[in-house]
Amino acid sequence: MAETLATLQGVSRVYQKGKERVDVLHELDLEINTGDFLALMGPSGSGKTTLLNLLGGLDKPTAGTVNVGGAILSSMSNSQLSNWRATHVGFIFQFYNLLPVLTARKNVELPLLLTNMSAKERSRRAEIALDIVGLADRASHRPRELSGGQEQRVAIARAIVSDPQLLLCDEPTGDLDRATADEILKLLQTLNAEHGKTIIMVTHDAQAADYARRTLHMDKGKLEARTTA
Amino acid sequence: MKYFGLIWKNTWRKKVRTSLTILSVLVAFLLFALLNALGYAFRAGEDVSSAERLVVIHKISLINPLPISYEARIASTPGVAAVTHASWFGGYYQEPRNQFAQFAVDMTAYFALYPELIIPPEQLEAAAKNRIGTVVGHELAEKFGWKIGDRIPIQATIWTKADGGRTWELDLEGIMRSNDPRGSTAFMLFNHDYFEEARAFGKGTAGWYVLQIAPGADPVEVANAIDAQFANSPNETKTSTEAAFAASFAKQFGNIALIVQLILGAVFFTLLLVAGNTMSQSVRERIPELAVLKTVGFRDITVLGIVLSESILIISLGGILGLGIGWFLVQGVSQQMGASLPGIYLSPQAMLMATGIMIGAGILAGLFPALKAMRLSIVDALARG
Structure with a gap:
């Protein structure tokens, strides 16, 4: 039986926009197993990204508990969350969010700056991560010298370089053509199947969701009963 | 890092x-x-001035000279260990752009009061003995290429000679340095006796007095005692520390x-x-x-x-x-x-x-x-x- 990695219990997230109260997530319960590859689908504003942010310790719930790998994220301070993110979770964004002034290698090395590793060791690990995503020969290139697909591969290398258990992907193929998107999704599948990474991916794209082991649907801040295996 | x-x-x-x-x-x-x-x-x-030296100037202004007769009276004031005088000359060498400070002094007394000025004793003796002898700082000697024995003509801007001439010829007898790295010796000293004899006006005066206070004497009490001596006279004095004097001198420029x-x-x-x-x-x-x-x-x-x-x-x-x-x-x-x-x-x-x-x-x-x-x-x- 698979081990539970993340548990959300009665999680609500409310934003206050001026005088208006916006209920983004509403008393949500969810369990995610270690080694899962979960796609989160749903219309815009359904709360997918907010859920991802809570699982990644980027945001805190208004109510409820978020437990990831035994860490109660909902009760951690900002500083504790920073430390936790540095070692336990990797993020992949739709627009890659690489630092344009740094080479691919230096972008990948960024999370390792927070460790006590030597510069040589950081560089070695970045090379390995770039090799895993198939970009070892582009290590010295800057983001503007790379294609969109290559940029996203660098972002994936950055997400896995500190060897986190959990990868959180927010529309990772949203800015890519079909063929490139498929390559990226296959890479995520490989990371899930061969490297044991637990992946949660927010997507609007049903074809992208097909690469996941299962898909959850969200609407108006709630998980729908409909689950695609 | x-x-x-x-x-x-x-x-x-x-x-x-x-x-x-x-x-x-x-x-x-x-x-x-x-x-x-x-x-x-x-x-x-101000920075290189000594705490043990006081400067006596005319109460009205530094420009106003003081009678030379004051020297003996200042010397006899309790708390005064030694005294000497100096007068501003204000000339230039060859061209007006070659301006530097020149002072008419009693060579031996002046160097005795300024131990930070270093000069070989034989050069000091020669400068004191030669009526038109002069001592310059090494900066000036290096700048103008002067060496011992050179005759240096200085053009007066204030002090014309009794014969109407404006050129004061001086024999270079000594070159001085300061033992304080912050101190400058970019000035010239020459004998007050020659200055006194040759100048057309202002005879019997000196620009200011410098005195060394005796060990243990209170500088404020000494200064007050000196100024009290000359109070209500035609030439009242203002005595201050050397640092204050240097500061007030600099303030003349704003x-x-x-x-x-x-x-x-x-x-x-x-x-x-x-x-x-x-x-x-x-x-x-x-x-x-x-x-x-x-x-x-x-x-x-x-x-x-x-x-x-x-x-x-x-x-x-x-x-x-x-x-x-x-x-x-x-x-x-x-x-x-x-x-x-x-x-x-x-x-x-x-x-x-x-x-x-x-x-x-x-x-x-x-x-x-x-x-x-x-x-x-x-x-x-x-x-x-």
Whole structure:
């Protein structure tokens, strides 16, 4: 039986926009197993990204508990969350969010700056991560010298370089053509199947969701009963 | 140190903007260096003055001379160990641009009162014996290529001779140095006896008196006693410490320190605005990147430190360049104009102050952008990107 990695219990997230109260997530319960590859689908504003942010310790719930790998994220301070993110979770964004002034290698090395590793060791690990995503020969290139697909591969290398258990992907193929998107999704599948990474991916794209082991649907801040295996 | 690569790359993200900011900082610190060196030159007399020496001048002004007969009366005042006199000559060598200070003094007494002035005893003796003998600082000798035995004609601007001539010929008998590295000897001393005999007017007077107070004597009591002696006379005196005398002498040229401070205040205020604007723009245009740093685990305080370090780096780069250029210019000015502007010097204290200003200005210029970066909400910033 698979081990539970993340548990959300009665999680609500409310934003206050001026005088208006916006209920983004509403008393949500969810369990995610270690080694899962979960796609989160749903219309815009359904709360997918907010859920991802809570699982990644980027945001805190208004109510409820978020437990990831035994860490109660909902009760951690900002500083504790920073430390936790540095070692336990990797993020992949739709627009890659690489630092344009740094080479691919230096972008990948960024999370390792927070460790006590030597510069040589950081560089070695970045090379390995770039090799895993198939970009070892582009290590010295800057983001503007790379294609969109290559940029996203660098972002994936950055997400896995500190060897986190959990990868959180927010529309990772949203800015890519079909063929490139498929390559990226296959890479995520490989990371899930061969490297044991637990992946949660927010997507609007049903074809992208097909690469996941299962898909959850969200609407108006709630998980729908409909689950695609 | 491990963040330096990231800080350096971010600093040069917009090369033109960073270069222009550094240039403006460079100009500010260049001005700082030059004005400080100039201020130092005007304060030099105060810095090297002795606490055991008092200076007696005319109560009305330094320009007004005092009777030579005062010397004996001052010498007999309780607490006075030794006294001598000096008179400002105000001439030039060959051309008016070759101006430096000349004083008519009693050679032996003067050197006895200023032990920091070093001269070989035989040279001092020769200068004292030769009626038209003179002693110059090594700076002047080097500048004008003078050597012992040279006859040096000095053109008077004030003191015409009794025969109507304006040229005072002096024999170089000695070359002096200061044992205080801050002290300048870019001046000339010649015998008061010759001055007294040859001048057309002002006979029987001296410009001011310098006295050494006796060990244990209270300088304030000695000064008061001297001034009391000459109170209600046609030539009342004002006795002060040598430092106060040097300060009042420098003030004849205006309040240099205040002028320097005002100029530098305006320059650094402008510098803060320029550098602050650069840092604000820099942070504003990379909010999503800063959010990514936080996402991968950089703590708020680390992000604050990175932005502040960028600000300090930009100002330090410009500051070090400005100070460096300033140092070379001051060296050049010192070599070219050391005689007419002795003591121009960029002191270690000024360098230290400049370093403090660099760090302080860097922190001030980067503080608000850095706080903005630190308080950045990751979720909001990523949504913006």
